[in-house]
Amino acid sequence: MAVNLAGKSLISINDLTQEEIWQIFELSSSLKFKLMTGEEHHLLRGKTLGMIFSKPSTRTRVSFEVGIYQLGGIGMYFGPGDLQLKRSESIPDTAKVLSRYLNGIMIRTFDHQDVVELAKYASIPVINGLTDLLHPCQVLADLFTILEKKKTLKGLKFAYVGDGNNMAHSLLHGCSKTGVNISIASPEGYKPLKQIVDNAMENAKSSGSKIEIIDDPVKAVKDADIVYTDVWASMGQESESDKRKKIFKSYQVNSNLVKHAKEDYIFMHCLPAHRGDEVTDEVADSPNSVIFDEAENRLHVQKAIMALLM
Numbered sequence: 001m002a003v004n005l006a007g008k009s010l011i012s013i014n015d016l017t018q019e020e021i022w023q024i025f026e027l028s029s030s031l032k033f034k035l036m037t038g039e040e041h042h043l044l045r046g047k048t049l050g051m052i053f054s055k056p057s058t059r060t061r062v063s064f065e066v067g068i069y070q071l072g073g074i075g076m077y078f079g080p081g082d083l084q085l086k087r088s089e090s091i092p093d094t095a096k097v098l099s100r101y102l103n104g105i106m107i108r109t110f111d112h113q114d115v116v117e118l119a120k121y122a123s124i125p126v127i128n129g130l131t132d133l134l135h136p137c138q139v140l141a142d143l144f145t146i147l148e149k150k151k152t153l154k155g156l157k158f159a160y161v162g163d164g165n166n167m168a169h170s171l172l173h174g175c176s177k178t179g180v181n182i183s184i185a186s187p188e189g190y191k192p193l194k195q196i197v198d199n200a201m202e203n204a205k206s207s208g209s210k211i212e213i214i215d216d217p218v219k220a221v222k223d224a225d226i227v228y229t230d231v232w233a234s235m236g237q238e239s240e241s242d243k244r245k246k247i248f249k250s251y252q253v254n255s256n257l258v259k260h261a262k263e264d265y266i267f268m269h270c271l272p273a274h275r276g277d278e279v280t281d282e283v284a285d286s287p288n289s290v291i292f293d294e295a296e297n298r299l300h301v302q303k304a305i306m307a308l309l310m
């Protein structure tokens, strides 16, 4: 079905329809092929993407900047402290001013509501490049990677082991929109937010996904097609790092744990990984690991997102 994403913002996967998600995957696949074969694909010739980063980044920064360049446009980076936002210029004023110069804004920041507000006052598309609540571009690239590896999404078992953080939230949205069964194992006090689990349960009514939020990592990983983890302390939580290491100790994805998954399971991680904490080298570097394909797909999927929105 043809859908029109032009002019829209991408703040949460939960705002997308199933058709829109599949349209993103189709274009991602075609752009990936064109890049491989050297076919010109300047879908955003002369357009400018502003990229606002209040937190560090390797993958998001590089993949968006290279992506807009490959599409024939340019990216403009604003680090923490570069904009007058830092000196209390309001988000609505910033949104209105940037809309007069740019064709799109990608933003990575702390408070999710700041991104919602930026999108509300901007007249150009705003793309969420991670907030404390969500990381939608990562999860769209993750689902695209699963589709490449497993040739389907519906009915697969996805196990997420660890912190109920921004990754767990967007994975709940993404899996429940696309019919993937998701089992999340997190310690008490670190489970995904109820509001997000409710979104997923609602989506599951039409997609058929099974959603499970539990304590036991072994139960989550049992017969899983995909095993996923993320850091125990996210950006902004560095001071809790030692405390979290103790709490999450039994949630490490290691050789013992993945024995419970299907033999042909794939291991995924949004990266950066804290090797030796949430995942061991043995798993991250095993033949089942697809972490670098996953990182590469950020480029192809975000190019599709930019091309459809901008």
Ligand code: CP
Residues within 6 Å of the ligand: 056, 057, 058, 059, 060, 061, 130, 138, 270, 271, 272
């Ligand atoms: N996965 C991810 O978003 O990585 P960066 O923090 O390096 O952008």
Ligand code: NVA
Residues within 6 Å of the ligand: 130, 165, 166, 167, 230, 231, 233, 234, 235, 270, 271, 272
């Ligand atoms: N949960 C991690 C994801 C990094 C891509 C963080 O927010 O730091």
